Structures are given as structure tokens and as C-alpha cells.
Amino acid sequence: MKPAAFDYVVPRTVREAVDALGAGRDARILAGGQSLVLEMRLQRVRPELVVDINRVPELDHMSVDDGTLRVGALIRHASFERERAVPGPLGTLFSRAVVNVAHPPIRSRGTLVGSLAWAHPAAEWCALAIALDAGIEVHGAGGPREIAARDYFLGPFLTSRTPDELITAVRFPLLADDTGVGFVEHRRTHFCFAQVAVAATLTAPDGVITEARIGLVNCADRPVRARAAEQALIGAEITPPAGRRVPGDHPFARAGRVAAEQDAAPLPEPYADVEYRRQAVAVLVGRTLCEAARDRLSRTGTSQGGHR
Numbered sequence: 321m322k323p324a325a326f327d328y329v330v331p332r333t334v335r336e337a338v339d340a341l342g343a344g345r346d347a348r349i350l351a352g353g354q355s356l357v358l359e360m361r362l363q364r365v366r367p368e369l370v371v372d373i374n375r376v377p378e379l380d381h382m383s384v385d386d387g388t389l390r391v392g393a394l395i396r397h398a399s400f401e402r403e404r405a406v407p408g409p410l411g412t413l414f415s416r417a418v419v420n421v422a423h424p425p426i427r428s429r430g431t432l433v434g435s436l437a438w439a440h441p442a443a444e445w446c447a448l449a450i451a452l453d454a455g456i457e458v459h460g461a462g463g464p465r466e467i468a469a470r471d472y473f474l475g476p477f478l479t480s481r482t483p484d485e486l487i488t489a490v491r492f493p494l495l496a497d498d499t500g501v502g503f504v505e506h507r508r509t510h511f512c513f514a515q516v517a518v519a520a521t522l523t524a525p526d527g528v529i530t531e532a533r534i535g536l537v538n539c540a541d542r543p544v545r546a547r548a549a550e551q552a553l554i555g556a557e558i559t560p561p562a563g564r565r566v567p568g569d570h571p572f573a574r575a576g577r578v579a580a581e582q583d584a585a586p587l588p589e590p591y592a593d594v595e596y597r598r599q600a601v602a603v604l605v606g607r608t609l610c611e612a613a614r615d616r617l618s619r620t621g622t623s624q625g626g627h628r
């Protein structure tokens with residue numbers, strides 16, 4: 321199918337882009353186009369006006385300042401494939417997560433911010449934003465404001481951003497050097513979105529977990545922060561199990577069961593019913609926590625660890 325007819329503008333500044341969005345027409349931003357163009361071709365989205373932000377230089381910027389990574393709206397997924405593109409454990413976590421986003425041609429055009437704007441429940445970046453307490457910077461007719469990720473995702477493809485607001489950037493707090501990180505994804509085929517994926521960070525200054533962050537991908541109608549599972553880990557030793565299997569009585573396996581029973585609210589999918597998906601959450605949370613614990617061990621060289 322071909323898209324319905326639309327007008328097309330190419331602003332050169334954020335102001336021009338915001339003015340175009342606020343002109344009272346059904347307008348859509350074009351960033352990487354990897355979701356929008358497909359939806360337009362299928363005529364599931366029929367904007368009157370497409371606002372192409374690819375010529376706005378101030379959006380093509382990534383910076384680290386005062387312990388925060390700021391990612392502009394034109395930074396492509398592929399920018400995060402190199403672990404050192406972002407300092408510290410956050411760079412490791414991003415590089416492990418991003419290779420699960422679609423495949424290389426899509427990653428070379430699609431943007432992290434576009435993914436947050438689209439708000440697909442199975443999008444890896446959305447779960448990372450929730451788990452890491454990201455802040456989403458938007459700019460509309462009323463000026464700029466920041467929306468906390470926890471207040472941003474309202475449902476599938478539904479956010480608290482208003483249609484006249486452009487997302488200019490997203491801000492992630494950097495992670496302390498002794499934080500362990502993990503990302504594990506299960507998908508049916510290489511080309512599918514995640515059936516379930518989990519992002520986790522563990523902080524354990526003296527070998528005992530003081531903070532855990534767990535983000536669940538495609539485990540509800542929106543990205544989920546697994547707060548009950550995080551709470552269940554506080555005070556547990558960070559020592560990972562010796563083998564690949566996580567014994568049922570290990571704190572990571574227990575946290576997995578808590579996540580599956582209390583945090584996740586999976587919906588049935590054609591290839592996976594709710595029971596299967598809950599089981600996948602339990603297993604993947606356990607595995608991701610193991611990966612995070614081993615990652616921390618590799619950073620600190622000891623399960624007791626050190627501070628930043």
C-alpha cells in the first residue's frame with residue numbers, strides 16, 4: 321500500500337519544528353522513519369503533515385554533564401553498539417541492550433528518542449528508561465518541560481506527551497563504576513520483537529545488595545519497573561550461582577518468581593499464552609540478575625567490591 325497524501329516540512333530549528341506541530345493540523349514528527357513510514361504505508365497512521373527533524377542540528381547531539389547522559393532526538397540506535405560510546409556501566413548496559421533492537425539497517429536510521437515517542441510495549445529503550453529513572457525533555461507551544469519516565473508511559477503507543485510536543489532529548493543518570501548490569505532477551509526469531517526481555521542493575525557496596533533496578537520488556541501493556549522483585553533483593557548477597565542454572569532457592573530465582581507474579585501483567589500473544597510468558601519472566605529475571613552479578617564481579621574483582 322501507499323501512504324495517504326500528506327504535506328511535508330523540513331524545519332531547521334527546534335522552534336520551527338514546534339511551530340509546525342502546533343499549527344493545528346494532524347502532524348507527525350519524522351525521525352528515523354523506521355516505525356512511522358511503515359505505519360503510513362499500511363495507512364494505520366494518516367498524518368496531514370510530516371515534520372522531518374533530520375535537518376535540526378541541535379537535536380543531533382549526545383553529551384555527558386554532571387553525572388547525566390543526554391541523548392538528543394537524532395541519535396541513532398547504532399551509536400550505542402560500541403560499549404565505550406557511553407561512560408561506565410551505563411555504556412555496557414546500552415551496548416548489550418541495543419543489539420536486540422531490530423537489525424543493523426534499522427539501527428543505523430532509527431533513534432532512541434523515536435523509540436520512546438513510539439512507546440511500543442516491546443521496545444528495549446522504553447524499559448531502560450523506566451528502570452533507570454530517565455527524564456524525557458519535551459518542547460511544545462508552552463515551552464520546554466521534562467517528564468519523568470515513570471509518568472510518561474500510559475499504555476501501548478500511549479504517553480503523557482501531548483501531540484504538539486517534540487521530544488528534544490532524554491536524560492539518563494550515569495551508573496556508579498561498581499554497578500553490575502545485565503540484559504537478556506528472548507525472541508521467537510531473530511527478526512521478531514522481544515517476547516520477553518529484562519534489564520537489570522545491581523549495587524552491592526559490601527557484597528550485599530543495597531539497590532536493584534529491573535525493567536521488563538513486553539511484560540504488560542507498557543514497560544514495567546519490577547519494584548516488588550527489586551525490593552525482594554535488598555539485603556541479599558550478590559554472589560551468582562556457580563553454574564548456568566539458577567537454583568530455585570537462590571535469591572535471584574526468588575526475585576524472578578516475584579517479578580512474574582507481582583510485577584508483570586503479560587498479555588497473551590499468538591505464539592505465547594500468559595502462563596508461558598509469566599514463566600519466561602521468572603526465568604529471564606533470574607538469568608539477567610546472574611549476568612549483572614557476574615558483570616559486577618568482573619568490574620570489582622571481588623564479591624565484596626568497592627565504591628566509585
Ligand SMILES: Cc1cc2nc3c(=O)[nH]c(=O)nc-3n(C[C@H](O)[C@H](O)[C@H](O)COP(=O)(O)OP(=O)(O)OC[C@H]3O[C@@H](n4cnc5c(N)ncnc54)[C@H](O)[C@@H]3O)c2cc1C
Nearest residue numbers: 349351352353354355356393422430431434435437443487
Ligand atoms: C522490522 C522492524 C523490527 C523492529 N524491531 C524492533 C525491536 O526489536 N525493538 C525496538 O525497540 N524497535 C524495533 N523496531 C522499531 C525501531 O526501533 C524504530 O527505529 C523506533 O521504534 C522508532 O524510531 P524512529 O527514529 O525510526 O522513529 P520514527 O519512525 O521516525 O517515528 C516513530 C513515531 O515517533 C514519533 N517521533 C519520533 N521522534 C519524535 C520526537 N523527537 N518527538 C516526538 N515524536 C517523535 C513519530 O512521529 C512517530 O509517531 C523495529 C522496526 C522494524 C521496521
